[in-house]
Amino acid sequence: MEPLRYELHCHSCASPCGDDSMTPVMLCGMAALAGIQLLALTDHNTAANLPAAEEACAAYGLTLLPGIEVTTEEEIHLLCYFPTVEAAQAMGTLLYEYLPDIPCEPDFFGNQLVMDSDDNIIDRPEKLLINATALDLARTKVLAEQLGGLCVPAHLDKDSTSVLSVLGIMPEELDFPCVEFRDPAKVQRFVELGALPPPREVLTSSDAHRIEALGEAGGIMEHPEESFLWPLIRRRLELQGS
Numbered sequence: 102m103e104p105l106r107y108e109l110h111c112h113s114c115a116s117p118c119g120d121d122s123m124t125p126v127m128l129c130g131m132a133a134l135a136g137i138q139l140l141a142l143t144d145h146n147t148a149a150n151l152p153a154a155e156e157a158c159a160a161y162g163l164t165l166l167p168g169i170e171v172t173t174e175e176e177i178h179l180l181c182y183f184p185t186v187e188a189a190q191a192m193g194t195l196l197y198e199y200l201p202d203i204p205c206e207p208d209f210f211g212n213q214l215v216m217d218s219d220d221n222i223i224d225r226p227e228k229l230l231i232n233a234t235a236l237d238l239a240r241t242k243v244l245a246e247q248l249g250g251l252c253v254p255a256h257l258d259k260d261s262t263s264v265l266s267v268l269g270i271m272p273e274e275l276d277f278p279c280v281e282f283r284d285p286a287k288v289q290r291f292v293e294l295g296a297l298p299p300p301r302e303v304l305t306s307s308d309a310h311r312i313e314a315l316g317e318a319g320g321i322m323e324h325p326e327e328s329f330l331w332p333l334i335r336r337r338l339e340l341q342g343s
Contacts, residue, residue: 102326105334108132108319109141109166110180110255110281110306115150117211117231120311124220125150129157129165131315139322139334141306143168143180145230146200148193149215151186156218164337166330169193170255171245174237178255178262180281181245184336188248195244197226199234238264239275251333253279253304257297258287270296279304279329302329 112119113128125142132140140163142154151167158165167189168182183189204227205213215224236244242252254264254271257280264271271277278301282288285305291297309315322328326335 102324105139105322105325106137106319107139107141107304107322108135108137108306108309108315109139109168109182109304110143110170111141111309111315112144112170113142113150113154114212114214114216115144115147115226115230116310117145117205117207117213117229118310119144119211121212121214122312123310124214124216125153126157126216126218126220127312128315129154129161129163131312133161133163135315135319137163137319139164139166141166141168141182143170145170146172146193146196146232146234147226147230148186148189149224149226151189153216153218155186159341164334164341166333166337169196171196171236171241172231172233172262173241174233174235175267176233176262177238177264177267179238179241180253180255181241181250182253182330182333183245183248183250184333185249185340188250192245192248192250196234196236197228199236200228200230201232201235203229203232205229238272242275251330252277253281255281256283256308257291258282258284265291265296271298278302281306283308
């Protein structure tokens with residue numbers, strides 16, 4: 102298979118920290134212009150904008166990998182990817198139940214905008230989506246995997262909300278063959294320090310919250326069929342071709 106240029110960590114206007122201009126249609130259109138072929142929309146604790154993103158990706162010739170960036174009980178960010186939008190939505194429903202009953206105050210936190218495929222606002226979730234859920238890291242991984250998903254610890258070299266910044270070390274009992282780093286050059290240092298087992302695969306994405314940042318740090322899968330995410334990518338390609 103040919104190499105795939107990817108962007109596997111970005112946010113739409115459903116995330117309160119995402120710019121309102123990050124509508125699913127705008128996001129997918131700009132991703133196409135940036136030459137991205139495989140796009141994962143990973144809003145905070147929600148899959149609400151994935152249906153619109155799926156339609157937009159189809160229109161722009163992109164492959165959508167449905168995703169969610171979960172905030173666990175420990176305040177750790179975990180990227181969860183799914184074979185279908187429906188599976189991601191099932192996870193999103195669970196996550197919403199495990200969020201605290203703290204309302205989003207748009208003037209302070211930002212808007213939480215759910216859009217249709219024509220970029221019309223169709224919903225505004227009441228709970229603040231960037232809060233930590235009441236699910237710990239291990240339980241979140243289990244629930245995602247039960248829905249056919251795969252999990253990737255987010256931005257391990259970030260000084261907050263990462264497994265290594267919160268726990269100091271990757272838990273031995275959890276198997277994460279694939280991890281995300283903002284700067285892949287730092288991976289070896291964490292391995293040498295004993296904080297991280299040598300990963301099978303390292304992803305790097307922009308974590309874009311605004312249009313101009315989209316694709317800044319996206320990567321290329323030289324051999325997608327060797328990727329940890331290949332079972333999901335293959336499924337998405339099959340659905341796209343059917």
